[in-house]
Amino acid sequence: MNTKRKMFLKMVTASLLRRRSRMLIALLSIAVGATILSGLVTIYYDVPRQMGAQFRNYGANMILVPASGASMTTESASEALKEIPPDNLIGASPYRYVNVEMTSRQRTFIAAGTDFEQVMSTSPYFVVEGEWPRNDREILVGKETAELVGVKINSVMELSFRNEETKKRNRINFTVSGLLDTGGEEESYLFMTMKAMEDLTGITDTLDVMEMSVSAAEDELNSYAEAISAANPDISARLVKRVTKSEASVLSKLQALVLIVTLVVLALTMICVCTTMMAVVSERRREIGLRKALGASDQSIRAEFLGEGMFLGLLGGLLGTALGFAFAQFVSVNVFESSISFQPLLLPLTVVVSVVVSALSCMLPIKNAIAVDPALVLKGE
Amino acid sequence: MSLLELKDISKIYGELKALDNVSIHVDKGEWVAIMGPSGSGKSTMMNIIGCMDKPSKGQVFLDGVDISKESSRKLTEIRRDKIGLIFQQFHMVNYLTAVENIMVSQYYHSLPDEEEALEALGRVGLRDRAKHLPSQLSGGEQQRVCVARALINHPELILADEPTGNLDEANENIVLDLFRQLHREGTTLIVVTHDPEVAEAAQRTIVLEHGRVAREIINENFQE
8 A cells, every 4th residue: 555545544544533522423323324224224125024924924815726617636736836936835725615514403504624734824813712623523613603503612513414426415523622713704614624524525635725825925926826827727826915915015115114214314314424524624624724734635635534434434334234233133023023134235235325425424514624715724713 | 046026916805905015035045034013914925925825916926936826726736845834823633643744744745754754853853752642742842843844845935924922932942943954954934923033033034014015124143
């Protein structure tokens, strides 16, 4: 490094390090701005993942149904699921619905055969009083149905189904393991395992619908749906618009809010740094005058103040990146209840933005510094 | 041979004539004192000679070149290359050490050279105070650092404004001895002062009154 550059760095760093109190205020302003920038950008990019996980609590966002005139089997549905990356597929619950009769009351109810483990993933809002069915002779009864027919947990109820092909009526006793509370139409259903449904109906390997919970944005979901329908002509994949639309809408609003807050914080940082640097220039009028009297050109004065501002931006950016990650982690853990990982790209981004914001904040103070008249200052005015 | 010549210069601020048709010349290697009461135009003349201001009328020749109409950018260059300034209130960059303060002057002029800056400090007897901040130096020491800073780029003209105004007698003598030494080496000195003793140390004294040259006094007792 040549001696001129060395001296420049010495002047810039000495000015910052030996005049700590004032510069600490400017540094803190930049660090706070960089912290919020870094934190909010982390959240901005992590929000879709975090919110996506939250939205998955509202149930499936994609369903598979048999295409018109076709039927869907477990195998064809499993084949269709291959179009979705495994990491994005949170759960896929197969359903088959039939009307069954409760022998003792001679009433007909809708019974659904499903896979309860998958239901727990796709429908986290299912609240079960009692236990989920643990075997093929246990069922969940919707709260509304339970009240209607007067069954309780551990009650035994006989269900029957008449197979129109075999003309045979099957009867099976089921134990009520739990009562289902969803606040929706599911409360009028009975839920059993797919095996129990097959035992009762004698019909195997037929699905009416496959409910899926997929972690992806609306565009991605659309592309998965198109790929499934294209690869499996017997299956039609559809988005649950009620969920996907509201998810997309909330996400875009949340991201816009984060963006606006970030811009406001950056603007406030600029004002704060600019005000501090104006005060610095005002305090250093004599020094600036002396430098000009010693032969400093406007360019030199500009470079020195810009150098100080950019150095502060660099320090503030580094500090802000670390604090911002801690801030984002705190928000993530306390709001979304999950941790986030550090994005390495955030470091150069925060530092560059901090340096640019600091440099821009110095423009007005530099103009004032350049306007200092050495003759007036040196007379002590 | 003339290093500096002011030809019929005036500086007018509205109704006020700070300098009124003043003409002086200073030869190369000469030591000239400028005296006068407050408001006589000393500071205005110093600013014009120091290329920090321009006259309203008249011409300023420095080393044979008319600088009276030069741009402020050009005047900055001339000041940097040809003039060493010394001020009454010392004026140092308070967060830089003594040697760094001298290197600042080198930085604007050409290239900083710490060894040369240390030599300059040695010349004013302050090499051992090189790493001290201005706040750790006495007034006399600060002024000696300023003398070293003014010399560091080998200027053709040293322009000192009340250089001993804030010093005690002992330090005043040290600074005047330094000026004598510089004069012997051929440096041109212009010293603005209120103090007759400081003026008597010069070869010639120009007395200003009401913005005009009232008289010039040749110091018959001038000692090299």
